[in-house]
Amino acid sequence: MIDFQNVRKSYDDTKVLKGINLNIKDGEFAVLIGPSGCGKTTTLKTINRLIEPDSGKIYIDGQDISTFDPVKLRRSVGYVIQQIGLFPNMTVEENIGIVPKLLKYEEKEIDKIVHEMLEIAEMDYDEYAHKYPYEMSGGQQQRVGVLRALAASPPIVLMDEPFGALDPVTRTTLQNEIVELQKKLKKTIVFVTHDMDEAIKIADNIVFMDEGEIIQVASPEEMLTNPKNDLIRSFMGDRSSDIENQPQVxxxxxxxxxxxxxxxxxxxxxxxxxxxxxxxxxxxxxxxxxxxxxxxxxxxxxxxxxxxxxxxxxxxxxxxxxxxxxxxxxxxxxxxxxxxxxxxxxxxxxxxxxxxxxxxxxxxxxxxxxxxx
Ligand SMILES: Nc1ncnc2c1ncn2[C@@H]1O[C@H](COP(=O)(O)OP(=O)(O)OP(=O)(O)O)[C@@H](O)[C@H]1O
Ligand SMILES: [Mg+2]
Missing domain, CATH: 3.10.580.10 (CBS-domain)
Structure with missing residues (x-):
């Protein structure tokens, strides 16, 4: 469980996080959404201490993360950034194995993880393991990025607009895959997007932020039927009527x-x-x-x-x-x-x-x- 208690962050005079209180349960798929600059990435980065709050606390499983060694913390929390972020000079195999290697897993164990991960993503080992990122499409690279974040089997995975730069078809495929993977591997995922369609599709709970504050935390259905303010309503667009329409067969x-x-x-x-x-x-x-x-x-x-x-x-x-x-x-x-x-x-x-x-x-x-x- 991840628990934010009154987390604040400012740069000079600008208050970027104005007292975040948020609770994310084990195995939950939480999606942070809101206008550009509202503090989504900042919130995400406080979870692995890439950013330190000015005040407030974050607890993982009841433990104050400010007492953890930040390097160890980062290795135990998977992280996928926008724009892929694979190491260009490493093969797929090396990219996936990098965190397990940093965690000093044995060679054999790493090999096993790489095989398992590729199998889960239905990527053939012989075909892909020895490719470099530039030899693959954007969608394939990002799939490897997701696998890398999962490879050391961290219970928590952070994803910052991981599918933002992909074409709609690849994006839909990866959205389906991540939902499947989460169900299969039972991860706690904190995912940032500013695409409401994506949020509705994948989230257990949507966390809507605006100007450094959380405005509403709700399931997709609840947010569709009861958006808390006009901004959220406008993000929802015309979809509120979707829920009344019978799904087509x-x-x-x-x-x-x-x-x-x-x-x-x-x-x-x-x-x-x-x-x-x-x-x-x-x-x-x-x-x-x-x-x-x-x-x-x-x-x-x-x-x-x-x-x-x-x-x-x-x-x-x-x-x-x-x-x-x-x-x-x-x-x-x-x-x-x-x-x-x-x-x-x-x-x-x-x-x-x-x-x-x-x-x-x-x-x-x-x-x-x-x-x-
Ligand atoms: N290192 C920094 N120095 C100064 N201001 C910063 C810094 N990092 C972020 N900010 C500001 O903090 C605010 C929140 O930034 P953040 O990156 O969390 O937004 P975001 O919600 O992720 O936006 P986007 O959807 O555009 O990615 C923005 O106004 C940004 O300009
Ligand atoms: Mg951001």
Whole structure:
């Protein structure tokens, strides 16, 4: 638990923190938000003593942190800054291992941590471990930045606008990942942003600051429904109405006229069907209508080239994203965005096929929403 008691900080005559009182529980995802210059970064940096308050106390698990050795404290609190901050002259492996190394973990242990971390982030060790930051995209670098902050397994992780400089798709992916990681690893995370969408998406509690003071601490739902003042209301924008709107379900975007096949179809029969329907994948179902997976034309062509003659049953891919009928559309869309397939299969509760949602369907629905039918 992190406990701020009346923490104040001034630079010359400017009061930057005017008596911060805040309590962040173990395992909580707390998001600090507020206008530029309101004191978010300053608040964050007092937690690892990169900034010392003029007065007031901060306790971690009941212990006054001003009595800790600041260097040790910083090594035990993970920190991710905006703009990545990987060491450019170190590989991914070295970047992730740096804090464990400073903490004098054994070589073997560090090696194990690096492997585990990359696995958690679904980054292939052989592909990434020996790359330098400049050999990766911004999103990949920042993913490594997050892993580095987690590597020595600190119970507290501080993140200052870590995704601010990334494109929206990479940003969404990393937001999803950090929420998953936090659930999996049970960290206490203090995260700074000035993007309310981001805060609403990831926070257990949003801490709204203005001019060195905390104005409101509330769950995203509570802040949406009961913003404490006009500034918070303006940060929330039009979203207050979101909560009354029924969430849309996948069925709203579903396409039901689908080309299907049975697993005993020959390659030739399947290709003929694909040509007639002008599609490059078929959905495969069992004779009792149970959904089995999909076959792709490129897989069939591949087999044909090698002279193999068989049925499509041997080529069924089962990793296509699926969603059950009447589930929330937004989650499925996020999955679709990250998937290598350009559609999601919608299933009824008994695992028979209800339809598919394609990226084109979604784009059309969005266009309708914006410009009308
Ligand atoms: N070293 C410093 N010397 C003087 N003033 C400072 C110093 N560091 C921060 N400030 C001032 O303290 C105030 C709070 O700064 P802080 O960096 O905490 O804001 P912030 O909320 O993180 O803003 P942003 O959203 O722009 O990152 C600002 O007015 C800033 O100019
Ligand atoms: Mg800042």
């Amino acid at each position: 996948v069925d709203d975007f579903m396409y039901t006229n689908i080309s299907t096949a049975y697993p005993d179809y020959s390659f030739k029969k399947a290709i003929g069907l694909m040509a007639r329907k002008k599609v490059d994948t078929l959905i495969v179902k069992d004779r009792d209508e149970t959904f089995l997976g999909v076959v792709m034309i490129k897989d069939i062509n591949h087999k044909l080239k090698s002279g193999e003659k068989s049925t499509i049953g041997s080529l069924i891919r089962t990793d296509i994203p699926t969603a059950y009928s009447n589930t929330n559309a937004e989650e499925s869309f996020n999955e679709l965005m990250e998937s290598e397939y350009d559609y999601i299969v919608v299933l009824r509760a008994n695992n028979t096929l209800a339809g598919i949602v394609t990226q084109t369907n979604i784009a059309k629905s969005l266009a309708n929403a914006v410009w009308g039918e």
